[in-house]
Amino acid sequence: MIVHIGYQKTGTTFLQNAIFKNLEGVQYYEYGHCRKIFLPFVKSTTLEFDKKKYVSLLDQSDKALYSYEGLVGSLGVGTYNTEIAYRLKDVGFKKVMITIRRQTSMLESVYKQYIHDGGVLKPHKYFAEDSLFFKWSFLDYYSLIMHYVDLFGRKNVLINLQEDLLRNAENVITQIVEFTNAGSINESDEQSKNVSLTTASVQVMRILNHMTYNFYRPSHLITRKISSEKVRGVLEVTLDPVVRKLGSGKKRVIPKKYIDKANQLYKKNNALLDKEFELGMEAYNYY
Numbered sequence: 001m002i003v004h005i006g007y008q009k010t011g012t013t014f015l016q017n018a019i020f021k022n023l024e025g026v027q028y029y030e031y032g033h034c035r036k037i038f039l040p041f042v043k044s045t046t047l048e049f050d051k052k053k054y055v056s057l058l059d060q061s062d063k064a065l066y067s068y069e070g071l072v073g074s075l076g077v078g079t080y081n082t083e084i085a086y087r088l089k090d091v092g093f094k095k096v097m098i099t100i101r102r103q104t105s106m107l108e109s110v111y112k113q114y115i116h117d118g119g120v121l122k123p124h125k126y127f128a129e130d131s132l133f134f135k136w137s138f139l140d141y142y143s144l145i146m147h148y149v150d151l152f153g154r155k156n157v158l159i160n161l162q163e164d165l166l167r168n169a170e171n172v173i174t175q176i177v178e179f180t181n182a183g184s185i186n187e188s189d190e191q192s193k194n195v196s197l198t199t200a201s202v203q204v205m206r207i208l209n210h211m212t213y214n215f216y217r218p219s220h221l222i223t224r225k226i227s228s229e230k231v232r233g234v235l236e237v238t239l240d241p242v243v244r245k246l247g248s249g250k251k252r253v254i255p256k257k258y259i260d261k262a263n264q265l266y267k268k269n270n271a272l273l274d275k276e277f278e279l280g281m282e283a284y285n286y287y
Helices: 013-023 031-043 050-059 081-090 102-114 142-151 162-167 168-180 199-208 228-237 239-245 256-277
Strands: 002-004 066-068 095-100 157-161
Touching: 002 013, 002 162, 013 066, 013 081, 013 157, 013 168, 031 050, 031 066, 031 081, 050 081, 081 142, 095 162, 095 168, 102 199, 102 256, 142 157, 142 256, 157 162, 157 168, 162 168, 199 239
Parallel strands: 002 066, 002 095, 095 157
Antiparallel strands: none
16 A cells, blocks of 8 residues: 655645546545545544554555545644554555655745634744644654654655656656556646635735634634635635735745744755755755
8 A cells, every 4th residue: 555645735636636546557545535534544542543443444455545645744733743654554554655845835835724724823923932733843854754764664755845746747757656656647637736825815814713613713603604714715716816916926924034944944854855865955945
């Protein structure tokens, strides 16, 4: 069995819809099926985890491929991330694919997703050292990847860069075909990707999240008819087009000091990861 574990916000939707499902000779299980299995898989406590249950739910063949980005742990925090690796090994997985993205870019996407889900904290509180919603260790790729290498072996762990997926997709596809032992890949015109809100919409949504039903405020006192998800939908078709037309759509929501912190914090381990896997990370300013 082969599993793609994430990270979130690294082109997972494109991988799942355009690449994985078109690998010839590989049995890819689509997102809905994977979510049904792996959501409780990652959320179970150590005492709750039932190995036999998951062994029976999974296709144990060598050509079975699963993909669920939450297997790196909860977005922004990485809850159970190292324990999940042991669980994957215990239930029979033999190979692991991991996709990463430059941390300075990930900060923006992770914070925006937090707001999309209903969060209300400003960046300085969200990225604080005592934050319950973000841990800086979550984006330490080297430590988690080497944990997988120790468990599965170097040749059984494939690392791809999101930046390569954007600029050199053919090379990424070739690596995946070889890693999964697929015969080839069928042609696909799939171009789907998730489009995030503009900075202006994120700032508006953060305020409105105080009054809407969402992941962080599942109160029965708040009508479910006014959800953060619906507010996002409205902003996508009203405010976002105006902001983009004015040329302000790419304005950063994260203060520069957090970008600088990420550059310093992950520089050493990114270099070590690049040396280990020869990924060409320096060309994309990972260090």
